[in-house]
Amino acid sequence: xxxxxxxxxxxxxxxxxxxxxxxxxxxxxxxxxxxxxxxxxxxxxxxxxxxxxxxxxxxxxxxxxxxxxxxxxxxxxxxxxxxxxxxxxxxxxxxxxxxxxxxxxxxxxxxxxxxxxxxxxxxxxxxxxxxxxxxxxxxxxxxxxxxxxxxxxxxxxxxxxxxxxxxxxxxxxxxxxxxxxxxxxxxxxxxxxxxxxxxxxxxxxxxxxxxxxxxxxxxxxxxxxxxxxxxxxxxxxxxxxxxxxxxxxxxxxxxxxxxxxxxxxxxxxxxxxxxxxxxxxxxxxxxxxxxxxxxxxxxxx
Amino acid sequence: xxxxxxxxxxxxxxxxxxxxxxxxxxxxxxxxxxxxxxxxxxxxxxxxxxxxxxxxxxxxxxxxxxxxxxxxxxxxxxxxxxxxxxxxxxxxxxxxxxxxxxxxxxxxxxxxxxxxxxxxxxxxxxxxxxxxxxxxxxxxxxxxxxxxxxxxxxxxxxxxxxxxxxxxxxxxxxxxxxxxxxxxxxxxxxxxxxxxxxxxxxxxxxxxxxxxxxxxxxxxxxxxxxxxxxxxxxxxxxxxxxxxxxxxxxxxxxxxxxxxxxxxxxxxxxxxxxxxxxxxxxxxxxxxxxxxxxxxxxxxxxxxxxxxxxxxxxxxxxxxxxxxxxxxxxxxxxxxxxxxxxxxxxxxxxxxxxxxxxxxxxxxxxxxxxxxxxxxxxxxxxxxxxxxxxxxxxxxxxxxxxxxxxxxxxxxxxxxxxx
Numbered sequence: 072x073x074x075x076x077x078x079x080x081x082x083x084x085x086x087x088x089x090x091x092x093x094x095x096x097x098x099x100x101x102x103x104x105x106x107x108x109x110x111x112x113x114x115x116x117x118x119x120x121x122x123x124x125x126x127x128x129x130x131x132x133x134x135x136x137x138x139x140x141x142x143x144x145x146x147x148x149x150x151x152x153x154x155x156x157x158x159x160x161x162x163x164x165x166x167x168x169x170x171x172x173x174x175x176x177x178x179x180x181x182x183x184x185x186x187x188x189x190x191x192x193x194x195x196x197x198x199x200x201x202x203x204x205x206x207x208x209x210x211x212x213x214x215x216x217x218x219x220x221x222x223x224x225x226x227x228x229x230x231x232x233x234x235x236x237x238x239x240x241x242x243x244x245x246x247x248x249x250x251x252x253x254x255x256x257x258x259x260x261x262x263x264x265x266x267x268x269x270x271x272x273x274x275x276x277x278x279x280x281x282x283x284x285x286x287x288x289x290x291x292x293x294x295x296x297x298x299x300x301x302x303x304x305x306x307x308x309x310x311x312x313x314x315x316x317x318x319x320x321x322x323x324x325x326x327x328x329x330x331x332x333x334x335x336x337x338x339x340x341x342x343x344x345x346x347x348x349x350x351x352x353x354x355x356x357x358x359x360x361x362x363x364x365x366x367x368x369x370x371x372x
Numbered sequence: 373x374x375x376x377x378x379x380x381x382x383x384x385x386x387x388x389x390x391x392x393x394x395x396x397x398x399x400x401x402x403x404x405x406x407x408x409x410x411x412x413x414x415x416x417x418x419x420x421x422x423x424x425x426x427x428x429x430x431x432x433x434x435x436x437x438x439x440x441x442x443x444x445x446x447x448x449x450x451x452x453x454x455x456x457x458x459x460x461x462x463x464x465x466x467x468x469x470x471x472x473x474x475x476x477x478x479x480x481x482x483x484x485x486x487x488x489x490x491x492x493x494x495x496x497x498x499x500x501x502x503x504x505x506x507x508x509x510x511x512x513x514x515x516x517x518x519x520x521x522x523x524x525x526x527x528x529x530x531x532x533x534x535x536x537x538x539x540x541x542x543x544x545x546x547x548x549x550x551x552x553x554x555x556x557x558x559x560x561x562x563x564x565x566x567x568x569x570x571x572x573x574x575x576x577x578x579x580x581x582x583x584x585x586x587x588x589x590x591x592x593x594x595x596x597x598x599x600x601x602x603x604x605x606x607x608x609x610x611x612x613x614x615x616x617x618x619x620x621x622x623x624x625x626x627x628x629x630x631x632x633x634x635x636x637x638x639x640x641x642x643x644x645x646x647x648x649x650x651x652x653x654x655x656x657x658x659x660x661x662x663x664x665x666x667x668x669x670x671x672x673x674x675x676x677x678x679x680x681x682x683x684x685x686x687x688x689x690x691x692x693x694x695x696x697x698x699x700x701x702x703x704x705x706x707x708x709x710x711x712x713x714x715x716x717x718x719x720x721x722x723x724x725x726x727x728x729x730x731x732x733x734x735x736x737x738x739x740x741x742x743x744x745x746x747x748x749x750x751x752x753x754x755x756x757x758x759x760x761x762x763x764x765x766x767x768x769x770x771x772x773x774x775x776x777x778x779x780x781x782x783x784x785x786x787x788x789x790x791x
Contacts (some may be wrong), residue, residue, distance in 0.1 A: 170496035200777035
């Protein structure tokens with residue numbers, strides 16, 4: 072590797088269904104599943120992540136047969152999502168006459184109402200599993216959580232893995248997925264001072280494909296973008312003692328009302344790249360967990 | 373953002389350790405219990421389990437003041453970090469005293485789960501946001517990022533913290549990731565480890581539904597039996613471990629006692645199946661090989677392996693196959709142990725607690741036993757240090773964690789005497 076070597080974006084895709092879209096119709100992972108019967112294991116966040124990964128790899132002209140042990144994934148997953156139709160029947164039947172949770176009722180009646188694959192739907196590393204298994208990624212990984220600051224962590228780690236002089240990877244997928252328009256995430260944000268309302272929350276996922284510039288050049292792949300600056304600052308705070316700082320995000324200097332959670336950077340970047348624009352992309356954010364973030368991207372360098 | 377020019381990497385050492393476990397909440401107490409083969413498994417006391425297929429777990433004895441103000445994962449992490457910092461500061465200055473802004477927290481953390489108690493109460497009150505902050509933060513059993521911010525604030529670590537959610541591999545990933553960050557000069561020191569508790573109604577019932585846990589309810593202390601032919605699933609545990617990691621030159625400069633060196637880290641995806649590991653342990657083997665390559669040592673240099681060893685029907689033979697392939701002709705010469713035989717499976721904290729076990733044993737010149745191993749599965753044909761601790765001088769130990777969903781991680785730890 073030469074010192075002039077850099078990491079470039081060779082593929083990108085965002086999946087951001089509108090609130091009134093039919094989620095299942097817009098976000099259909101079936102074409103990407105190696106084993107069709109594995110469909111039952113996918114929760115909505117897995118659907119989003121799998122579809123975004125499939126489209127991003129297609130845009131990078133990479134097939135699973137080209138990936139394997141030298142391809143990895145750094146992924147950020149948002150807050151645990153659950154729909155009211157899954158939670159409420161369990162809750163309703165698992166309380167005593169005063170409305171307090173009753174473990175005996177939960178075991179005898181409530182558990183029957185839980186989804187039999189509940190655990191698979193709760194684990195934050197399941198989107199990583201579905202991407203790795205369906206696209207044959209067997210290299211290194213980072214699985215983190217829950218906001219845009221941690222999506223920067225994923226991005227930085229993927230860059231580091233590709234730029235190491237003894238790098239063992241040629242391709243890194245950087246992914247972020249936030250399934251937010253649901254009962255549990257909505258209730259979580261309702262408890263935060265300036266938390267987004269359900270009207271502003273969006274479901275979103277995005278994946279960008281990173282490679283070394285020499286690899287992209289060698290296989291004749293078009294370069295979509297190059298990261299020119301990434302900075303992350305952090306001011307420690309104790310969330311049990313002080314309310315979180317205010318959240319503010321700018322995309323090329325513009326505020327957006329809608330909230331795409333941890334997928335906000337990668338979605339906006341992917342949309343910018345696939346829209347045909349050639350202007351630089353800049354993302355700046357102050358997050359609820361004390362981070363100040365900036366990234367600048369040169370488009371079609 | 374261009375390729376980094378090769379620079380001499382920094383050596384990374386452990387100078388403090390803290391642990392919260394079902395068999396002890398100090399490192400000396402934890403080690404003593406392990407060496408005596410003490411089991412921390414008993415009937416669940418925290419909630420009623422009648423009617424569930426599993427009614428036992430490895431609970432931490434709850435005596436912490438922190439529990440009054442934060443939930444379990446955070447309380448465990450605070451206690452483990454406190455002890456790790458205390459040990460690291462016992463000789464010389466406190467770690468990071470001269471570089472306080474250059475430290476980070478890196479933790480493997482258990483998944484958030486909505487707390488049924490809290491959700492029921494919230495529903496009863498019409499989902500009105502409670503006025504006090506702590507009650508608000510308890511919703512969803514506390515979002516899992518809370519412990520890293522609490523520790524960062526408490527000890528003034530001002531580099532962005534890392535949160536690892538790679539399930540059962542998360543604790544190992546947190547330590548490995550922090551080691552790499554220090555080695556490459558991105559940070560000077562770190563509090564790294566894992567904290568988890570899934571011994572709650574929804575977490576526990578979820579594992580029962582999966583039929584992943586043992587049903588040996590009548591003999592709790594014998595229920596976790598890795599590599600034994602009669603094993604029937606894992607025992608759920610809980611706890612935390614935190615290690616102080618820093619540059620070797622910084623540790624020496626401040627007069628700290630070095631406990632071990634973190635030499636290598638490897639990770640891989642199985643990309644195989646959602647419910648089971650590759651039967652020949654291909655993903656596990658790749659992670660172990662990458663950790664050895666990263667450490668710059670050979671399989672023949674290993675003195676012992678702290679295995680994932682869950683006591684599930686599928687993990688133990690797959691992991692044994694991977695170790696056998698890794699070690700080749702030396703397969704029977706390298707002792708392999710499962711800490712989970714005594715403390716159960718601590719999920720996201722498992723790798724960190726087992727790394728503490730490995731370092732503590734290495735420094736004592738002993739290796740703890742794998743208990744409840746009386747009838748070895750024929751597919752598990754390694755030296756598992758059955759039932760009784762053994763004296764063993766160790767120079768290099770590997771600690772392995774393999775996550776549900778096929779995420780595999782391994783660490784190589786070196787004895788401080790080598791430095």
